[in-house]
Amino acid sequence: TQLLEQSPQFLSIQEGENLTVYCNSSSVFSSLQWYRQEPGEGPVLLVTVVTGGEVKKLKRLTFQFGDARKDSSLHITAAQPGDTGLYLCAGGGGGSNYKLTFGKGTLLTVNP
Amino acid sequence: GAGVSQSPSNKVTEKGKDVELRCDPISGHTALYWYRQRLGQGLEFLIYFQGNSAPDKSGLPSDRFSAERTGGSVSTLTIQRTQQEDSAVYLCASRKTSGGAQYFGPGTRLLVL
Numbered sequence: 332t333q334l335l336e337q338s339p340q341f342l343s344i345q346e347g348e349n350l351t352v353y354c355n356s357s358s359v360f361s362s363l364q365w366y367r368q369e370p371g372e373g374p375v376l377l378v379t380v381v382t383g384g385e386v387k388k389l390k391r392l393t394f395q396f397g398d399a400r401k402d403s404s405l406h407i408t409a410a411q412p413g414d415t416g417l418y419l420c421a422g423g424g425g426g427s428n429y430k431l432t433f434g435k436g437t438l439l440t441v442n443p
Numbered sequence: 444g445a446g447v448s449q450s451p452s453n454k455v456t457e458k459g460k461d462v463e464l465r466c467d468p469i470s471g472h473t474a475l476y477w478y479r480q481r482l483g484q485g486l487e488f489l490i491y492f493q494g495n496s497a498p499d500k501s502g503l504p505s506d507r508f509s510a511e512r513t514g515g516s517v518s519t520l521t522i523q524r525t526q527q528e529d530s531a532v533y534l535c536a537s538r539k540t541s542g543g544a545q546y547f548g549p550g551t552r553l554l555v556l
Contacts, residue, residue, distance in 0.1 A: 373534050373547030419485065429474065433485035
């Protein structure tokens with residue numbers, strides 16, 4: 332069974348601070364996706380990374396896929412209250428070309 | 444165009460009753476997923492439909508759970524004889540192509556008393 336461990340589980344910071352959240356596994360994934368989920372809504376895809384060592388930037392968000400394709404990180408620079416939400420990572424592949432394995436998420440609160 | 448829609452948005456039921464949850468995927472999306480999200484947990488895969496192929500039901504937790512997709516579009520997830528542990532958010536997602544992004548609906552929040 333493939334598992335994705337996310338850390339920290341909860342994070343509360345002040346506006347303007349930087350933060351990094353992590354997604355780790357002992358399994359290799361062919362792709363890894365990051366989603367943000369706001370209260371009362373479904374998850375919204377932020378990025379997909381597919382190549383080991385890949386780095387993608389989305390405004391103040393930087394996503395990295397580990398060289399061995401077993402882990403990923405999300406770094407947010409100068410966090411804003413609008414970044415508040417549940418950040419989920421999801422791994423694809425591992426014998427299935429359509430199933431995703433989701434982590435439990437990091438609940439981020441950015442206080443003004 | 445419209446996104447994935449789900450109904451009802453909230454459902455409160457009594458233990459032992461049956462419930463039906465509906466998902467309207469994005470038009471033209473051939474793949475449809477159902478997930479369960481319990482409080483403090485990640486998304487748990489339930490079932491996958493792709494076109495006219497046999498669905499992947501490997502994630503359904505018990506035979507009380509079933510789902511169908513009519514005409515390759517709308518899907519209904521049915522939970523029979525609901526139990527308190529069935530309380531969760533049930534999310535539906537659709538996808539246009541193999542390997543493409545999944546687009547999620549807002550979910551149905553089910554509470555079994």
